[in-house]
Amino acid sequence: MDEMMMTKQMRRSALQRNAYDVETVRAMERPLLNRGVPLMRMAASAAAQVTDELLDEHDIDVADANIVLLAGAGDNGGDGLYAAAQLARAGAQVTTIAVGESLHIQGLLAFTHSGGRLLVLNPEASIPGVSNGFGAGEAGERLQAAMELVQHADVVLDAMTGIGVHGPLQGPAATMAQMLHPAGESAKGSHTTPCTNGEKPFVVAIDTPSGIGVNDGTLPGSYIPADVTVMFGAMKPCAMLPPATFTCGRVVLIDFGFDITHIVPAVSSIDNKAGTMLRRPKPTDSKYSRGVVGLITGSVKYPGAAVLSSTAANHCNIGMVRYLGPANAADMVLRNAPEIVTGKGRVQAWAVGSGVPTADALYVIEDHTSGRHSTHTPDAQREAIAALLNHYALSDENTGESVGNAGIAPNRRGSDLDCSNGPWAMPPICVDAGALDLLPKRVPQHVVITPHAGELAALLRLHGEQVDTSAVTAEPWRWAKRAHELTGATVLLKGAVTIIVGDSEMAGMAPQENDDETEHHIVAHKATTTYISGSGPAWLATAGAGDVLAGIMAAMLAQQNEGQIQQHPSLSATTAASASYIHGYAAGLASQSNEQGWEPPEIFGAKGIRQSGENPGHPIVAGDVVAALPQAIENLLGNSHELTR
Numbered sequence: 001m002d003e004m005m006m007t008k009q010m011r012r013s014a015l016q017r018n019a020y021d022v023e024t025v026r027a028m029e030r031p032l033l034n035r036g037v038p039l040m041r042m043a044a045s046a047a048a049q050v051t052d053e054l055l056d057e058h059d060i061d062v063a064d065a066n067i068v069l070l071a072g073a074g075d076n077g078g079d080g081l082y083a084a085a086q087l088a089r090a091g092a093q094v095t096t097i098a099v100g101e102s103l104h105i106q107g108l109l110a111f112t113h114s115g116g117r118l119l120v121l122n123p124e125a126s127i128p129g130v131s132n133g134f135g136a137g138e139a140g141e142r143l144q145a146a147m148e149l150v151q152h153a154d155v156v157l158d159a160m161t162g163i164g165v166h167g168p169l170q171g172p173a174a175t176m177a178q179m180l181h182p183a184g185e186s187a188k189g190s191h192t193t194p195c196t197n198g199e200k201p202f203v204v205a206i207d208t209p210s211g212i213g214v215n216d217g218t219l220p221g222s223y224i225p226a227d228v229t230v231m232f233g234a235m236k237p238c239a240m241l242p243p244a245t246f247t248c249g250r251v252v253l254i255d256f257g258f259d260i261t262h263i264v265p266a267v268s269s270i271d272n273k274a275g276t277m278l279r280r281p282k283p284t285d286s287k288y289s290r291g292v293v294g295l296i297t298g299s300v301k302y303p304g305a306a307v308l309s310s311t312a313a314n315h316c317n318i319g320m321v322r323y324l325g326p327a328n329a330a331d332m333v334l335r336n337a338p339e340i341v342t343g344k345g346r347v348q349a350w351a352v353g354s355g356v357p358t359a360d361a362l363y364v365i366e367d368h369t370s371g372r373h374s375t376h377t378p379d380a381q382r383e384a385i386a387a388l389l390n391h392y393a394l395s396d397e398n399t400g401e402s403v404g405n406a407g408i409a410p411n412r413r414g415s416d417l418d419c420s421n422g423p424w425a426m427p428p429i430c431v432d433a434g435a436l437d438l439l440p441k442r443v444p445q446h447v448v449i450t451p452h453a454g455e456l457a458a459l460l461r462l463h464g465e466q467v468d469t470s471a472v473t474a475e476p477w478r479w480a481k482r483a484h485e486l487t488g489a490t491v492l493l494k495g496a497v498t499i500i501v502g503d504s505e506m507a508g509m510a511p512q513e514n515d516d517e518t519e520h521h522i523v524a525h526k527a528t529t530t531y532i533s534g535s536g537p538a539w540l541a542t543a544g545a546g547d548v549l550a551g552i553m554a555a556m557l558a559q560q561n562e563g564q565i566q567q568h569p570s571l572s573a574t575t576a577a578s579a580s581y582i583h584g585y586a587a588g589l590a591s592q593s594n595e596q597g598w599e600p601p602e603i604f605g606a607k608g609i610r611q612s613g614e615n616p617g618h619p620i621v622a623g624d625v626v627a628a629l630p631q632a633i634e635n636l637l638g639n640s641h642e643l644t645r
């Protein structure tokens, strides 16, 4: 779509749903800088206004405010200096603590003219107008003074590093970060909770919280979690990806007017577009044409998972559910939903593994009639799942390695598509929990795996990666991408912010940084696509929530037009992200909570009232999420663009 035709609302929505990597952001900013657009001044002015509003929200008059700017030597520090100057001109007491070896010259001039004070921490610093060089003793005293300034500040503006950061924070920047946020204190799980618990000082991050991995969402070392991050031009991946997203606080995005047409984002959120993946029933539909889900879930030990996954699928806009499992589980399934069919038959999508223990999980069951204990393995369920998954195994000839695109078989290119046999003819499948260790080595992308961090680590170990749960939690995007690369499956890594990695549709356009104004070249064939979904409240962390997601996933896969998911590489990821969104959205309805693991940023200057945190809601159990599905679907089908709850 042409940029001219992009309405304000569409642009806003695109900016709120997409994050671009640093190289792309720099390339998008270049044409504007070449035209002399004063981006730094615009950024600084917006940051000052947001700070002013934050003070106002806490009944602090800017003229009475104590503000400390932590400034690095780069342009991020420059933004901070201009913002600090504006706040000083408004009457605030502002001190800049310089953590680097220099300061942005023009910014420093503006700041000193506004009457602000300066404290330099780095003995190596060379800053005009400031006497250079001091000993270790004085460096210690200056650090002590800096700590006191920070402790007595109402607001700290964090402008040490932005998109120019590399690796973990070093030197005085690292020391300041450790002082403000001592090591071991974990980032808050929800950005609706301020890192300072409402106590002073509030932290306003300039562009990004200093110290976080801007492109990969990691936390490589010390960092300063923010109450508000004023982000410039476009979201960077750190604003969306865990764990860094939890350090950003409320994100306010300043729209510089980047041309985002045709630009491939690094990370996207599906948000209320999930509604477009729901199939509206037609008068001519039968239960079969609406989609049939097959489930091999639950086990003798965990029959509840069979109930939760089957009722979730049953309530998620399809025609029928077929359940396969042990007698006790099937009996419970039928008691809860008599319309569910037990036994084999044709299905449009599967979910397998929820509530099925893994191979090494022997367990003991009491035989009520004899009173004896016996050891069982969940053999029948596992055998059925293994036999089914076997049909999805890609052989060396059809992995598509030879065409250089993981998981895309040669016969799937263009009109040569042949879904008539082999793994590509199989219905889409959600592989969960106890079925993950049965996943064939390589599978097509219409196999969607839904591990949590521990399960993903175990799966990766089966593929030879030395990785444990904490490594996956620290770098969830890296490992989700790796699992997709190794297996070919669409990967949905569960968490407060869920990450979905799958194949992308085709080559996209990305801007190439160069000196002339030729803006868009095809520079990369992006083979994968990444979504995040964080629509659920924290109440959703409850037993059985994963079983419900598997049911929703199978239902969403089943209601796509038959064969489409196999034909369109990106459809699996989009459908998986939609399922995750619906799951979280239904949980929000069930708990009457408008808290979310991830919220789109506010666009600076745009009208609209933030609702987050207004309704913390109440606890729920997994069945409540199932019960809320029809309402969730009504809302999402009715209006997939403007939603409230």
Ligand SMILES: NC(=O)C1=CN([C@@H]2O[C@H](COP(=O)(O)OP(=O)(O)OC[C@H]3O[C@@H](n4cnc5c(N)ncnc54)[C@H](OP(=O)(O)O)[C@@H]3O)[C@@H](O)[C@H]2O)[C@@H](O)CC1
Residues within 6 Å of the ligand: 025, 026, 029, 039, 040, 043, 072, 073, 074, 075, 076, 077, 078, 079, 100, 160, 161, 162, 163, 164, 165, 166, 167, 168, 169, 170, 171, 173, 174, 206, 207, 208, 232, 233, 256
């Ligand atoms: N995008 C946009 O549209 C616009 C962007 N703008 C702004 O520019 C910012 C980018 O500025 P930038 O390129 O100068 O880099 P920046 O973030 O200041 O970092 C470099 C400094 O950090 C230091 N440093 C690095 N790593 C470090 C470490 N580990 N530990 C400690 N220090 C470390 C590094 O030190 P050095 O390595 O040189 O010794 C250097 O001093 C961007 O985030 C936004 O705020 C707006 O003004 C206009 C519109």
Ligand SMILES: [K+]
Residues within 6 Å of the ligand: 076, 158, 159, 160, 161, 162, 205, 206, 207, 208, 209, 210
């Ligand atoms: K910063």
